[in-house]
Structures are given as structure tokens and as C-alpha cells.
Amino acid sequence: MSNQSEIHACGGVIVRYGGHDKDQPFYALVHRPRYGDWSFPKGKLEPGEQHLDCALREVYEETGYKCKAGQELASTHYADHLGRHKTVRYWLMEITEGNFSPNEEVDTIAWLPFHLAEGTLTYPHDKEVLNSAQEAFTAGKK
Secondary structure, eight states, rough: OOOOEEEEEEEEEEEETTTTTTOOEEEEEEEEEETTTEEOOOEEEEEEEEEHHHHHHHHHHHHEEEEEEEOOOOOOOOOOOTTEEEEEEEEEEEEEEEEOOOSSOOSEEEEEEEHHHHHHHHHHHHHHHHHHHHHHHHTTTT
């Protein structure tokens, strides 16, 4: 049985390609006004839900983008604002359809290349996930 104070969540690192040759990854960072931070879309796993299904659902709910998932990325482990242990699993994702509209959880999205995304992310554990996404991109595993 899992500990009630342990939170399981999932999310996605959405990537689209641009730049001079249209092959440079730009990563979607979400701004959450509730926390005043820049992060990746993510949310809690619902009872009986599969991890990847949770990640796709949360990305859609927070961004309006339906995505296809690629490689699983690094997971993060940290204490949340209530001191509970939180584990978040992430997947690299590409948009298949949809449009962003500001909502209660996310008021804006920034599409940034790696070096700018790294400097914009609020939390060190998110930078580890970004590094994992960049490594996956560099290795050609989308």
C-alpha cells in the first residue's frame, strides 16, 4: 500500500521545432499564477488511471493541446508545499491538435529554446527534466 502522504503526478514536456533550419527544439513552459512560477504542465494521478493517460490528460487540461507521447523522461522527487513527498513522471510530447487559451491554472505559455528555458524554469528539479528532454532530442529519440 502506498503512503497517503505520497503524491503521484504526471506531465509532459511539449516540444515543437523552429529556428533557422526548423530543427531546433522549443520547449513549452507554463506560467502558473497561483504559484507565480514557470514549470511544465503536470497534475495528480487519479485513482485507477494509468500514468501516461494522466500525463496526456493533464497536458490537455492545462494547455488545450492534444499530444502524442514519445520517450519517458526523468522523473522528479521532491516535497510539495505541504511537505508531502511528490513523484512526477514526464514524457516528451508533440502537439497533434489544439490551441492554448489562458485558464485558471495556466495564464500563459512560453516557447523557449533550451538555454532560455533552462534560465526561466523556477525549480531545479524541472531543470533536470529539461536536461532529460534535451538529451532525448539530441539522441534522436522523439
